[in-house]
Amino acid sequence: MNIYISCGHCLKERISLEFYPVEVNDEGVYELTCKSGHKTTSFLQNAHFEILFELGAKAFLDGYTREAISSFAASLERFYEFCIRAIVEQKEIDIKAFDDTWKYVASQSERQLGAFYFCYLSFFNEVPEKIPQKWIELRNNVIHKGHIPTLKKTEEYAEYLYGYMMKILTRVKKGCGQNVFKVLTKKQKLSNTEEMNRNAFTIPTAIDVSVRLPEFNKDDFKQAMEKVKNNKWIQAVSKS
Template identity: 45%
Template sequence: MKLPLTCFKCMDDKEQFMLDLLERKLYSVTINDSGIYKMTCDRGHTSYTMLQNEKFEILFDMGIYAFQDGYYRESISSFVASLERFYEYSIRLFCTINKIDDDVVSSTWKNVSAQSERQFGAYCFLYLLIMGEPPKVIANKYTTFRNKVIHKGYIPNENETVEYAKVIYDFIMNEIIKYQSKYGVYREEMTFKRLLRLHNEAQEGMFVNVATSCLSTSLSLTPPINQFPPFDEVIKNHRNEFK
Protein backbone atom coordinates (compact mmCIF):
# COMPACT_ATOMS: atom_id res chain seq x y z
CA MET A 1 0.00 0.00 0.00
CA LYS A 2 1.38 3.38 -1.03
CA LEU A 3 1.05 6.89 0.35
CA PRO A 4 0.93 9.70 -2.25
CA LEU A 5 3.04 12.72 -1.28
CA THR A 6 3.91 16.10 -2.72
CA CYS A 7 7.11 18.04 -2.09
CA PHE A 8 6.22 20.93 0.17
CA LYS A 9 9.48 22.71 -0.59
CA CYS A 10 8.58 22.71 -4.28
CA MET A 11 5.28 24.31 -3.32
CA ASP A 12 7.20 27.46 -2.35
CA ASP A 13 8.02 27.86 -6.06
CA LYS A 14 4.51 28.74 -7.20
CA GLU A 15 5.29 28.47 -10.92
CA GLN A 16 6.87 25.03 -10.52
CA PHE A 17 4.08 23.95 -8.20
CA MET A 18 1.46 24.83 -10.81
CA LEU A 19 3.37 22.80 -13.41
CA ASP A 20 3.47 19.86 -11.00
CA LEU A 21 -0.27 20.17 -10.50
CA LEU A 22 -0.88 20.13 -14.24
CA GLU A 23 1.33 17.04 -14.54
CA ARG A 24 -0.36 15.53 -11.45
CA LYS A 25 3.13 14.86 -10.12
CA LEU A 26 3.02 12.86 -6.91
CA TYR A 27 5.61 10.77 -5.17
CA SER A 28 4.56 7.49 -3.59
CA VAL A 29 6.15 5.87 -0.56
CA THR A 30 5.35 2.52 1.01
CA ILE A 31 3.21 2.63 4.14
CA ASN A 32 5.27 1.86 7.24
CA ASP A 33 4.64 1.26 10.94
CA SER A 34 6.12 4.48 12.28
CA GLY A 35 3.79 6.94 10.55
CA ILE A 36 6.77 9.12 9.52
CA TYR A 37 7.85 9.33 5.88
CA LYS A 38 11.10 10.75 4.53
CA MET A 39 10.96 11.64 0.85
CA THR A 40 13.40 13.17 -1.64
CA CYS A 41 11.85 14.75 -4.73
CA ASP A 42 13.29 14.98 -8.27
CA ARG A 43 14.89 18.33 -7.41
CA GLY A 44 16.75 16.93 -4.41
CA HIS A 45 14.53 18.40 -1.69
CA THR A 46 14.24 16.17 1.37
CA SER A 47 11.05 16.45 3.38
CA TYR A 48 9.26 14.64 6.17
CA THR A 49 5.57 13.86 6.34
CA MET A 50 3.49 12.54 9.24
CA LEU A 51 0.45 10.42 8.50
CA GLN A 52 -2.53 11.54 10.55
CA ASN A 53 -4.57 8.35 10.06
CA GLU A 54 -4.83 5.83 12.88
CA LYS A 55 -3.26 2.42 12.35
CA PHE A 56 -6.60 0.59 12.35
CA GLU A 57 -7.71 2.72 9.39
CA ILE A 58 -4.63 1.77 7.38
CA LEU A 59 -4.88 -1.93 8.24
CA PHE A 60 -8.52 -2.05 7.16
CA ASP A 61 -7.69 -0.53 3.77
CA MET A 62 -4.83 -3.01 3.40
CA GLY A 63 -7.46 -5.69 3.85
CA ILE A 64 -9.53 -4.22 1.04
CA TYR A 65 -6.51 -4.02 -1.27
CA ALA A 66 -5.71 -7.68 -0.56
CA PHE A 67 -9.36 -8.58 -1.19
CA GLN A 68 -9.37 -6.78 -4.54
CA ASP A 69 -6.26 -8.73 -5.56
CA GLY A 70 -7.88 -12.02 -4.60
CA TYR A 71 -5.76 -12.65 -1.51
CA TYR A 72 -8.65 -13.47 0.78
CA ARG A 73 -6.69 -15.03 3.62
CA GLU A 74 -4.33 -12.04 3.77
CA SER A 75 -7.38 -9.80 3.61
CA ILE A 76 -8.91 -11.46 6.67
CA SER A 77 -5.61 -11.12 8.53
CA SER A 78 -5.59 -7.35 7.92
CA PHE A 79 -9.22 -6.97 9.02
CA VAL A 80 -8.45 -8.91 12.21
CA ALA A 81 -5.44 -6.67 12.91
CA SER A 82 -7.57 -3.59 12.23
CA LEU A 83 -10.14 -4.68 14.82
CA GLU A 84 -7.46 -5.37 17.42
CA ARG A 85 -5.86 -1.98 16.86
CA PHE A 86 -9.30 -0.39 17.14
CA TYR A 87 -9.62 -1.97 20.59
CA GLU A 88 -6.26 -0.40 21.47
CA TYR A 89 -7.38 2.97 20.09
CA SER A 90 -10.53 2.74 22.21
CA ILE A 91 -8.58 1.86 25.36
CA ARG A 92 -6.29 4.84 24.84
CA LEU A 93 -9.31 7.08 24.22
CA PHE A 94 -10.97 5.92 27.44
CA CYS A 95 -7.74 6.61 29.35
CA THR A 96 -7.52 10.06 27.77
CA ILE A 97 -11.08 10.77 28.91
CA ASN A 98 -9.98 9.81 32.44
CA LYS A 99 -6.99 12.17 32.08
CA ILE A 100 -4.40 9.42 32.51
CA ASP A 101 -0.95 10.45 31.33
CA ASP A 102 0.07 9.01 27.95
CA ASP A 103 3.37 7.67 29.30
CA VAL A 104 1.53 5.80 32.05
CA VAL A 105 -0.88 4.33 29.51
CA SER A 106 1.97 3.21 27.24
CA SER A 107 3.85 1.68 30.17
CA THR A 108 0.76 -0.22 31.29
CA TRP A 109 -0.01 -1.33 27.73
CA LYS A 110 3.27 -3.24 27.66
CA ASN A 111 1.73 -5.71 30.13
CA VAL A 112 -0.93 -6.73 27.59
CA SER A 113 0.66 -5.81 24.26
CA ALA A 114 1.31 -9.43 23.25
CA GLN A 115 -2.02 -10.85 24.46
CA SER A 116 -5.09 -9.96 22.42
CA GLU A 117 -7.48 -11.64 24.88
CA ARG A 118 -6.32 -9.37 27.70
CA GLN A 119 -6.61 -6.35 25.43
CA PHE A 120 -10.19 -7.29 24.61
CA GLY A 121 -10.96 -7.73 28.31
CA ALA A 122 -9.54 -4.30 29.08
CA TYR A 123 -11.60 -2.84 26.24
CA CYS A 124 -14.84 -4.40 27.51
CA PHE A 125 -14.59 -3.12 31.07
CA LEU A 126 -13.25 0.32 30.17
CA TYR A 127 -16.07 0.63 27.65
CA LEU A 128 -18.58 -0.21 30.39
CA LEU A 129 -16.98 2.32 32.73
CA ILE A 130 -16.81 5.20 30.23
CA MET A 131 -19.83 4.59 27.99
CA GLY A 132 -22.09 3.39 30.80
CA GLU A 133 -23.29 0.30 28.96
CA PRO A 134 -21.91 -3.12 28.00
CA PRO A 135 -20.05 -3.06 24.69
CA LYS A 136 -21.48 -4.71 21.63
CA VAL A 137 -19.18 -7.53 20.61
CA ILE A 138 -18.52 -9.45 17.43
CA ALA A 139 -20.70 -12.58 17.25
CA ASN A 140 -18.99 -15.81 18.32
CA LYS A 141 -19.31 -17.36 14.87
CA TYR A 142 -17.06 -14.66 13.42
CA THR A 143 -14.50 -15.18 16.18
CA THR A 144 -14.54 -18.89 15.36
CA PHE A 145 -14.11 -18.05 11.67
CA ARG A 146 -11.24 -15.69 12.47
CA ASN A 147 -9.44 -18.38 14.49
CA LYS A 148 -9.99 -20.90 11.72
CA VAL A 149 -8.31 -18.58 9.21
CA ILE A 150 -5.52 -17.22 11.40
CA HIS A 151 -4.59 -20.31 13.42
CA LYS A 152 -5.67 -23.28 11.32
CA GLY A 153 -4.67 -22.12 7.85
CA TYR A 154 -8.22 -22.07 6.45
CA ILE A 155 -8.44 -20.32 3.07
CA PRO A 156 -11.68 -18.31 2.92
CA ASN A 157 -13.63 -17.66 -0.26
CA GLU A 158 -14.77 -14.29 -1.59
CA ASN A 159 -18.21 -14.33 0.03
CA GLU A 160 -16.83 -15.28 3.44
CA THR A 161 -14.27 -12.49 3.22
CA VAL A 162 -16.86 -9.86 2.30
CA GLU A 163 -19.17 -11.00 5.09
CA TYR A 164 -16.42 -10.83 7.70
CA ALA A 165 -15.16 -7.45 6.46
CA LYS A 166 -18.68 -6.01 6.60
CA VAL A 167 -19.11 -7.14 10.20
CA ILE A 168 -15.84 -5.47 11.22
CA TYR A 169 -16.64 -2.32 9.21
CA ASP A 170 -20.12 -1.91 10.70
CA PHE A 171 -18.83 -2.55 14.22
CA ILE A 172 -16.02 0.00 14.06
CA MET A 173 -18.03 2.69 12.28
CA ASN A 174 -20.90 2.44 14.76
CA GLU A 175 -18.47 2.86 17.65
CA ILE A 176 -16.69 5.78 15.98
CA ILE A 177 -20.01 7.58 15.67
CA LYS A 178 -20.69 7.01 19.39
CA TYR A 179 -17.23 8.25 20.34
CA GLN A 180 -17.50 11.33 18.15
CA SER A 181 -20.95 12.21 19.46
CA LYS A 182 -19.98 11.93 23.11
CA TYR A 183 -16.23 12.45 23.31
CA GLY A 184 -15.16 14.16 20.10
CA VAL A 185 -12.97 16.67 21.91
CA TYR A 186 -10.93 13.87 23.48
CA ARG A 187 -10.44 12.20 20.12
CA GLU A 188 -9.05 15.46 18.79
CA GLU A 189 -6.75 15.67 21.82
CA MET A 190 -5.46 12.16 21.10
CA THR A 191 -4.74 13.02 17.48
CA PHE A 192 -2.95 16.24 18.42
CA LYS A 193 -0.72 14.50 20.96
CA ARG A 194 0.14 11.68 18.57
CA LEU A 195 1.07 14.12 15.79
CA LEU A 196 3.17 16.14 18.22
CA ARG A 197 5.04 12.97 19.20
CA LEU A 198 5.59 12.06 15.54
CA HIS A 199 6.76 15.59 14.80
CA ASN A 200 9.37 15.40 17.55
CA GLU A 201 10.53 11.98 16.34
CA ALA A 202 10.79 13.20 12.74
CA GLN A 203 12.99 16.13 13.74
CA GLU A 204 15.57 13.77 15.28
CA GLY A 205 17.01 16.60 17.36
CA MET A 206 17.36 18.86 14.31
CA PHE A 207 15.05 21.53 12.96
CA VAL A 208 13.39 20.16 9.85
CA ASN A 209 10.07 21.00 8.26
CA VAL A 210 7.49 18.30 8.89
CA ALA A 211 4.22 18.22 6.95
CA THR A 212 1.03 16.34 7.77
CA SER A 213 -0.91 14.12 5.37
CA CYS A 214 -4.22 12.34 5.82
CA LEU A 215 -5.50 9.58 3.55
CA SER A 216 -9.17 9.22 2.71
CA THR A 217 -9.78 5.78 4.20
CA SER A 218 -12.75 3.43 4.36
CA LEU A 219 -12.96 3.87 8.14
CA SER A 220 -13.36 7.63 8.17
CA LEU A 221 -12.80 9.08 11.64
CA THR A 222 -15.14 11.99 10.93
CA PRO A 223 -18.36 10.42 9.63
CA PRO A 224 -21.62 12.37 9.73
CA ILE A 225 -23.40 11.60 12.98
CA ASN A 226 -25.64 8.53 12.61
CA GLN A 227 -24.65 8.06 8.99
CA PHE A 228 -21.91 6.21 7.11
CA PRO A 229 -21.84 4.52 3.70
CA PRO A 230 -22.78 0.82 3.54
CA PHE A 231 -19.89 -1.57 3.09
CA ASP A 232 -20.88 -2.68 -0.42
CA GLU A 233 -20.61 0.96 -1.49
CA VAL A 234 -17.18 1.23 0.15
CA ILE A 235 -15.94 -1.79 -1.79
CA LYS A 236 -17.43 -0.47 -5.03
CA ASN A 237 -15.90 2.98 -4.73
CA HIS A 238 -12.53 2.00 -3.33
CA ARG A 239 -9.61 3.12 -5.45
CA ASN A 240 -6.37 1.25 -6.05
CA GLU A 241 -4.48 4.21 -7.50
CA PHE A 242 -1.56 4.03 -5.09
CA LYS A 243 -1.51 0.34 -4.30
Protein backbone atom coordinates in the same frame (compact mmCIF):
# COMPACT_ATOMS: atom_id res chain seq x y z
CA MET B 1 1.96 -1.34 -0.67
CA ASN B 2 2.68 2.30 -1.48
CA ILE B 3 1.00 5.49 -0.42
CA TYR B 4 1.52 8.82 -2.13
CA ILE B 5 2.76 11.89 -0.29
CA SER B 6 3.77 15.39 -1.28
CA CYS B 7 6.62 17.63 -0.10
CA GLY B 8 5.47 20.01 2.66
CA HIS B 9 7.95 22.71 1.52
CA CYS B 10 6.80 22.59 -2.10
CA LEU B 11 3.18 22.74 -0.97
CA LYS B 12 3.71 25.70 1.39
CA GLU B 13 5.76 27.63 -1.16
CA ARG B 14 3.38 26.57 -3.98
CA ILE B 15 6.36 25.22 -5.95
CA SER B 16 4.84 21.88 -6.89
CA LEU B 17 1.91 19.62 -6.15
CA GLU B 18 3.80 16.48 -7.13
CA PHE B 19 3.15 13.27 -5.18
CA TYR B 20 5.84 10.69 -4.41
CA PRO B 21 5.27 6.99 -3.65
CA VAL B 22 6.56 5.69 -0.30
CA GLU B 23 6.18 2.20 1.09
CA VAL B 24 3.59 1.94 3.88
CA ASN B 25 5.18 1.39 7.30
CA ASP B 26 4.07 0.66 10.87
CA GLU B 27 5.11 4.01 12.30
CA GLY B 28 3.18 6.25 9.89
CA VAL B 29 6.23 8.54 9.67
CA TYR B 30 7.80 9.09 6.23
CA GLU B 31 11.08 10.80 5.35
CA LEU B 32 11.04 12.34 1.90
CA THR B 33 13.54 14.19 -0.28
CA CYS B 34 11.66 15.86 -3.12
CA LYS B 35 12.98 16.71 -6.59
CA SER B 36 13.94 20.19 -5.35
CA GLY B 37 16.04 18.62 -2.59
CA HIS B 38 13.81 19.51 0.39
CA LYS B 39 14.06 16.96 3.18
CA THR B 40 10.77 16.64 5.04
CA THR B 41 9.16 14.32 7.57
CA SER B 42 5.55 13.50 6.83
CA PHE B 43 3.17 12.19 9.48
CA LEU B 44 0.28 10.07 8.32
CA GLN B 45 -2.76 11.04 10.37
CA ASN B 46 -4.79 7.97 9.51
CA ALA B 47 -5.13 5.51 12.39
CA HIS B 48 -3.18 2.27 12.01
CA PHE B 49 -6.36 0.16 12.13
CA GLU B 50 -7.74 2.20 9.24
CA ILE B 51 -4.74 1.33 7.07
CA LEU B 52 -4.99 -2.35 8.05
CA PHE B 53 -8.67 -2.38 7.11
CA GLU B 54 -7.79 -0.77 3.77
CA LEU B 55 -5.15 -3.47 3.14
CA GLY B 56 -7.74 -6.13 4.01
CA ALA B 57 -10.25 -4.55 1.63
CA LYS B 58 -7.69 -4.42 -1.18
CA ALA B 59 -6.84 -8.10 -0.64
CA PHE B 60 -10.56 -8.97 -0.57
CA LEU B 61 -11.24 -7.06 -3.80
CA ASP B 62 -8.32 -8.88 -5.44
CA GLY B 63 -9.68 -12.26 -4.26
CA TYR B 64 -7.02 -13.03 -1.60
CA THR B 65 -9.42 -14.21 1.09
CA ARG B 66 -6.94 -15.50 3.70
CA GLU B 67 -4.85 -12.33 3.47
CA ALA B 68 -8.01 -10.21 3.67
CA ILE B 69 -9.28 -11.90 6.83
CA SER B 70 -5.87 -11.69 8.45
CA SER B 71 -5.71 -7.90 7.82
CA PHE B 72 -9.32 -7.33 8.88
CA ALA B 73 -8.73 -9.24 12.12
CA ALA B 74 -5.52 -7.25 12.79
CA SER B 75 -7.47 -4.08 12.08
CA LEU B 76 -10.04 -5.02 14.71
CA GLU B 77 -7.33 -5.53 17.34
CA ARG B 78 -5.75 -2.15 16.58
CA PHE B 79 -9.24 -0.64 16.55
CA TYR B 80 -9.70 -1.70 20.18
CA GLU B 81 -6.40 -0.02 21.03
CA PHE B 82 -7.45 3.17 19.22
CA CYS B 83 -10.75 3.34 21.15
CA ILE B 84 -8.97 2.70 24.46
CA ARG B 85 -6.53 5.54 23.69
CA ALA B 86 -9.35 7.95 22.75
CA ILE B 87 -11.38 7.13 25.88
CA VAL B 88 -8.38 7.24 28.22
CA GLU B 89 -7.36 10.58 26.69
CA GLN B 90 -10.46 11.99 28.40
CA LYS B 91 -8.45 11.86 31.64
CA GLU B 92 -5.47 13.59 30.01
CA ILE B 93 -3.25 10.66 30.91
CA ASP B 94 0.44 11.17 30.16
CA ILE B 95 1.36 9.28 26.97
CA LYS B 96 4.41 7.66 28.59
CA ALA B 97 2.23 6.36 31.44
CA PHE B 98 -0.21 5.01 28.86
CA ASP B 99 2.55 3.37 26.83
CA ASP B 100 4.12 1.83 29.95
CA THR B 101 0.75 0.37 30.96
CA TRP B 102 0.07 -0.79 27.42
CA LYS B 103 3.24 -2.89 27.60
CA TYR B 104 1.44 -5.11 30.16
CA VAL B 105 -1.18 -6.05 27.56
CA ALA B 106 0.71 -5.47 24.29
CA SER B 107 1.45 -9.11 23.50
CA GLN B 108 -1.96 -10.54 24.39
CA SER B 109 -4.98 -9.51 22.36
CA GLU B 110 -7.40 -11.05 24.89
CA ARG B 111 -6.10 -8.65 27.56
CA GLN B 112 -6.56 -5.72 25.17
CA LEU B 113 -10.12 -6.81 24.46
CA GLY B 114 -10.79 -6.91 28.23
CA ALA B 115 -9.36 -3.39 28.57
CA PHE B 116 -11.60 -2.20 25.72
CA TYR B 117 -14.74 -3.74 27.25
CA PHE B 118 -14.22 -1.99 30.57
CA CYS B 119 -13.17 1.35 29.02
CA TYR B 120 -16.33 1.22 26.92
CA LEU B 121 -18.50 0.29 29.92
CA SER B 122 -17.07 3.03 32.12
CA PHE B 123 -17.42 5.69 29.40
CA PHE B 124 -20.84 4.84 27.93
CA ASN B 125 -22.31 3.07 30.96
CA GLU B 126 -23.47 0.27 28.63
CA VAL B 127 -22.46 -3.32 27.96
CA PRO B 128 -20.34 -3.32 24.75
CA GLU B 129 -21.41 -5.45 21.77
CA LYS B 130 -19.52 -8.72 21.55
CA ILE B 131 -18.27 -10.11 18.21
CA PRO B 132 -20.33 -13.28 17.44
CA GLN B 133 -18.51 -16.56 18.07
CA LYS B 134 -18.78 -17.64 14.40
CA TRP B 135 -16.57 -14.70 13.34
CA ILE B 136 -14.05 -15.37 16.09
CA GLU B 137 -13.87 -19.00 14.93
CA LEU B 138 -13.46 -17.97 11.29
CA ARG B 139 -10.58 -15.66 12.22
CA ASN B 140 -8.93 -18.37 14.36
CA ASN B 141 -9.31 -21.02 11.66
CA VAL B 142 -7.73 -18.73 9.07
CA ILE B 143 -4.88 -17.52 11.27
CA HIS B 144 -4.09 -20.74 13.13
CA LYS B 145 -5.36 -23.63 11.01
CA GLY B 146 -4.63 -22.62 7.42
CA HIS B 147 -8.34 -22.43 6.54
CA ILE B 148 -9.07 -20.96 3.09
CA PRO B 149 -12.32 -18.99 3.38
CA THR B 150 -14.69 -18.42 0.46
CA LEU B 151 -15.04 -14.96 -1.04
CA LYS B 152 -18.64 -14.84 0.18
CA LYS B 153 -17.69 -15.68 3.78
CA THR B 154 -14.87 -13.14 3.63
CA GLU B 155 -17.28 -10.48 2.45
CA GLU B 156 -19.75 -11.30 5.24
CA TYR B 157 -16.98 -11.11 7.82
CA ALA B 158 -15.69 -7.80 6.44
CA GLU B 159 -19.17 -6.31 6.24
CA TYR B 160 -19.89 -7.28 9.84
CA LEU B 161 -16.59 -5.83 11.10
CA TYR B 162 -17.05 -2.64 9.09
CA GLY B 163 -20.52 -2.10 10.58
CA TYR B 164 -19.31 -2.97 14.09
CA MET B 165 -16.36 -0.58 13.97
CA MET B 166 -18.27 2.28 12.34
CA LYS B 167 -21.03 2.01 14.93
CA ILE B 168 -18.61 2.15 17.85
CA LEU B 169 -16.49 4.86 16.21
CA THR B 170 -19.54 7.06 15.72
CA ARG B 171 -20.29 6.77 19.43
CA VAL B 172 -16.66 7.42 20.40
CA LYS B 173 -16.54 10.45 18.11
CA LYS B 174 -19.78 11.79 19.57
CA GLY B 175 -18.59 11.18 23.13
CA CYS B 176 -14.98 12.30 22.81
CA GLY B 177 -14.38 13.55 19.26
CA GLN B 178 -11.63 15.95 20.27
CA ASN B 179 -9.74 13.01 21.77
CA VAL B 180 -9.95 11.09 18.51
CA PHE B 181 -8.21 14.03 16.84
CA LYS B 182 -5.60 14.15 19.63
CA VAL B 183 -4.82 10.44 19.21
CA LEU B 184 -4.47 10.88 15.44
CA THR B 185 -2.10 13.85 15.77
CA LYS B 186 -0.06 12.74 18.76
CA LYS B 187 2.91 11.46 16.73
CA GLN B 188 3.71 14.79 15.11
CA LYS B 189 3.16 16.72 18.35
CA LEU B 190 5.82 14.62 20.06
CA SER B 191 8.23 14.93 17.16
CA ASN B 192 11.38 17.04 17.43
CA THR B 193 11.37 17.77 13.71
CA GLU B 194 11.43 21.49 12.89
CA GLU B 195 8.03 22.96 12.08
CA MET B 196 9.09 23.94 8.55
CA ASN B 197 10.21 20.39 7.76
CA ARG B 198 7.13 18.75 9.18
CA ASN B 199 4.12 17.79 7.16
CA ALA B 200 0.90 16.11 8.30
CA PHE B 201 -1.35 14.38 5.82
CA THR B 202 -4.35 12.07 5.61
CA ILE B 203 -5.27 9.71 2.81
CA PRO B 204 -8.89 8.79 2.07
CA THR B 205 -9.83 5.29 3.28
CA ALA B 206 -12.95 3.13 3.65
CA ILE B 207 -13.20 4.13 7.31
CA ASP B 208 -11.94 7.75 7.16
CA VAL B 209 -11.70 8.26 10.91
CA SER B 210 -10.69 11.93 10.59
CA VAL B 211 -13.96 12.90 8.87
CA ARG B 212 -16.01 14.96 11.30
CA LEU B 213 -19.57 14.26 12.36
CA PRO B 214 -22.19 14.37 10.90
CA GLU B 215 -20.42 13.49 7.59
CA PHE B 216 -18.67 10.50 9.21
CA ASN B 217 -20.18 7.02 8.60
CA LYS B 218 -22.27 7.93 5.55
CA ASP B 219 -21.17 4.99 3.37
CA ASP B 220 -22.54 1.47 3.65
CA PHE B 221 -20.13 -1.44 3.16
CA LYS B 222 -20.62 -1.65 -0.62
CA GLN B 223 -19.97 2.08 -1.03
CA ALA B 224 -16.89 1.77 1.20
CA MET B 225 -15.54 -1.07 -1.00
CA GLU B 226 -16.21 1.02 -4.09
CA LYS B 227 -14.14 3.78 -2.51
CA VAL B 228 -11.28 1.34 -1.87
CA LYS B 229 -11.45 0.12 -5.46
CA ASN B 230 -10.98 3.67 -6.72
CA ASN B 231 -8.48 4.75 -4.08
CA LYS B 232 -5.33 5.88 -5.93
CA TRP B 233 -3.60 7.05 -2.73
CA ILE B 234 -2.71 3.54 -1.64
CA GLN B 235 -1.61 0.96 -4.19
CA ALA B 236 0.08 -2.41 -4.30
CA VAL B 237 3.69 -2.55 -5.47
CA SER B 238 4.55 -5.54 -7.56
CA LYS B 239 7.84 -7.34 -6.88
CA SER B 240 8.93 -7.47 -10.51
